[in-house]
Amino acid sequence: MTWSNQDWWPNLLRLDILDDNATDLSPYGEDFDYAEEFQELDLDEVKADIEEVMTTSEDWWPADYGHYGPLFIRMAWHSAGTYRTADGRAGASGGLQRLPPESSWPDNVNLDKARRLLQPVKQKYGHKLSWGDLIVLAGNVALESMGFETFGFAGGREDEFKSNEAIEWGPEEDWETTSPERFEDEEVGNLKDPLANTVMGLIYVNPEGPYGEPDVEGSAKNIREEFERMAMNDEETVALIAGGHTFGKVHGADDPEEHVGAEPEAAPIEEQGLGWAQEHGDKIGGLEAITSGIEGPWTDAPTQWDMGYINNLLEHDWTSVKGPGGAWQWEPVGDDIEEAPGPHKPEETEQPMMLTTDVALKHDDDYREVLERFQENPDEFQEAFAKAWYKLIHRDMGPPERLLGPEVPDETFVWQDPLPDADYDLVGEEEVADLKADILDSDLTVSQLVKTAWASASTYRDSDKRGGANGARIRLEPQQSWEVNEPEELETVLSTYEDIQEDFNSSREDDTRVSLADLIVLGGHAAVEQAAADAGYDVEVPFEPGRTDATQEQTDVESFEVLEPKVDAFRNYLGGDYDDLYDSLEERMVDKADLLNLTVPEMTVLLGGMRTLGATYQDTDRGVFTDEPGTLTNDFFVTLLDMDYEWEAVDDDGEVFELRDRDTGEPEWEATRFDLIYGSNARLRAVADVYAADDAEEKFVNDFVDAWSKVMTLDRFDLE
Incomplete structure (x- = not known):
């Protein structure tokens, strides 16, 4: 073993995570414009190719019910579902699921096969279609191919070619474990930032229940915290779980510890990036692939959009049992439930099952209320799942102007941090010079100008493209009340800017206007230039007008709270x-x-x-x-x-x-x-x-x- 500096001195401050910001690691080169290339795709052709893979290519990997749709939905879900609001990291952008550790997470068993099945599509479209976009698009195509009407799809996820080592996944050293250090005060139920999953190597929560026990109350509590940490409310949470579990099955025909080999990153070189090799023998005919250790479908029609999941969950009683894979799952009480066809031999039917996380929805009063409303209003369920799924797969992409392709919806949501258009002429060089002079002639100090500009712009997160100076949300809740922004002093600065803005805009005989967002940045620039001049250096900070001012209605207060700096x-x-x-x-x-x-x-x-x-x-x-x-x-x-x-x-x-x-x-x-x-x-x-x-x-x-x-x-x- 060759030891690194980090091995010798584990407390050494890690700075290497900043090195990726200095280097373009993509093999496409610095001049490559993925957005431009993606726009040249015929998206209908791409979707047709994906659907053909889903229904016809079963040469080397078995397809449950003759359809890879449920597998592709799981792939897309697990790619996007890693996103967490605390730091905006993870999610589908970058195609990180194909890189460690996500590529080898226990929760992603056999998703290596899903991506490999799509290799011909990726090879055909090359640099015009990233893995990040392909993985998500495959999930959408899968839903549509099984009768669901999606809300839309946007491209623009440029691939990463190195694992994002800035993502903190947790303190544990072993997969599928939970340590007290994962929680504040070492108590389960209140995760430390920036985490959003309760178990190392799982996307959200343990499907068997907290600590692998069928505890429905504890499971509901964990579900609520996890989904809140990915910006989902109760209705969106129920819609996502119920909608996703309408399709497919889970795989636990036997104990995965005995029959599943090493994950891709630990597999032999001859496996060529595939992992979890399995030898089942005659017990399951070599057709089914062990994944979670839990076995069975949720409904009697696993490749069809319907109300089967919600009806089964609400209309039947469920009891916890150990399944054939040795994991806790739930079976219906009695035999009056409609059975599903076998995944490879339709004549060999099997009973639907539920996970502890499913039954938890039924036993939580607030979740159950949503379930019952959806059962009475199937169209409402369809719309809720469509919008929640769209949010899930696009939450990490930032504002609407970054979304690409013919299927981008016309509707803009508050979770996308929308901004108004500039319906006026922008200031030019002469007006900029006059405004800088007005700012410097005010009573505001260099410190006030710099701090306000920094407070506004430094909320930006490159992880999910949220925050920043555009929108001037520093004058809105919650940012105007953040302790770090010194609210009383901030009010003084903003009041001065508002006076300068009013004087300038009201004096114009043409349509030229200046926004507060631009003024805040311009004030910081003017202060820096003045401070440099006082030191004997003549500098000009480049300035591009065009920022606009968001309204409070365009600003989701709860969503923006996570951007508040704990330290700066x-x-x-x-x-x-x-x-x-x-x-x-x-x-x-x-x-x-x-x-x-x-x-x-x-x-x-x-x-x-x-x-x-x-x-x-x-x-x-x-x-x-x-x-x-x-x-x-x-x-x-x-x-x-x-x-x-x-x-x-x-x-x-x-x-x-x-x-x-x-x-x-x-x-x-x-x-x-x-x-x-x-x-x-x-x-x-x-x-x-x-x-x-x-x-x-x-x-x-x-x-x-x-x-x-x-x-x-x-x-x-x-x-x-």
């Missing part, structure tokens, strides 16, 4: 309420930098620049390290690396420190771990050393401007 290294905000899976403040800093798509140098220069600009929470001196706050200098790095000083913790948590004169012992500066890590960590110190040099200040200023401009435009998908 760049404003030196420590917060205090951060019981999550990250061990240190500096890990949270790197995680945020990754969500902002920053490289290590960009993260470094932004933090150092924000300090010298005085853009700290509540205007504290922590980390400012300069006698000229508000002037864009490299003083932060010079002071941090100066050996005339020494550092000492001044709190029990080791989060706040004093910098003291090495000779006199007198304290001169205060700092946090966010500051000191740039002198402590070898790699960060190497970068800080570059910016601390006597001849580096001009480079520092220019690099800060580039990094600042990048953050301010991360959400400008209209410019791509």
